[in-house]
Amino acid sequence: MADVFERSDTEIDFPSTYCEGYAYVQGKVFGHAPGQFYGEQGVWLWMPKGLVDLQHVEVNYLAARSDEKLYLAFTNQSAERVTTAVRLNQALLPLSPRHTVKIWRDNRAADDFEMLDGQFDIEISPAGITAICIEHVPIQPRFQHRMHAASGSNEPTWKDAWHQQSVAGLTGMVISMGPELSSAYVYSRAELGKLASIELKYRIDDGPWQVAADESYPFEWTVPLSKVAKRFEYSASVIAADGAQERANSVVFDR
Secondary structure, three states: OHHHHHHOOOOEEOOEEEEEEEOOEEEEEEOOOOEEEOOEEEEEEOOOOOOEEEOOOOEEEEEEEEOOEEEEEEEEOOOOOEEEEEEEOOOOOOOOOEEEEEEEEOOEEEEEEEEEOOEEEEEEOOOOEEEEEEEOOOOOOOOHHHHHHHOOOOOOOOEOOEEEOOHHHEEEEEEEOOOOOEEEEEEEOOOOOOEEEEEEEEEEOOOOOEEEEEOOOOOEEEEEEOOOOOEEEEEEEEEEOOOOEEEEEEEEEEO
16 A cells, blocks of 8 residues: 555555554554545445456556446566566456556556456556556445445444453454444453353344354354344353353343
């Protein structure tokens, strides 16, 4: 991200948000909001695995999308001019046999070229950047669009959806990236070898109680929550390595 931002003279720019980074104290996370690509607004980062196959080891790329447009920025990590073959993964992209491609070389618009069957060659100046835009590509993300739609949702959020207690360091939370992408996550902070097993008892809304036992470290459970779920309740029975038994308190998350 920093490489493309600097080499594009800030013409390719995406907003970031704070992320705890441990050894480096803090970091930036991208993708939660749209940015810009050479004057075009409303562009979302989109980096599915295997999207682009590059034939030169000195070339990196960044990918983004908007309505029926694919954007790619290629940066040259060497001090020599390079040319590389580029192949796009048509299992991820509904490409036509021919596409007209807009191109910027070192931040200046150049003549369009034609791409055939998702393949082309690209030239990049020493330590430079070459960027392209392919139009009329009806990109269909697997889940990213549901996260973005959630940013404008009026759905109520989960309230105080984090709790930790002393018994086995049992910690619960709701992790939500949108109404359709929410899960309850419960885990034990106990160190390796301290516990023999934990039996988690939980239910969603007024549904039946479910029991899930875990007899090996790490002790953890993920419970998917539907977009209509309003309540998640859980408790646990803990057996220590020495056979001692404890009961964790009941916890309720609502929205």
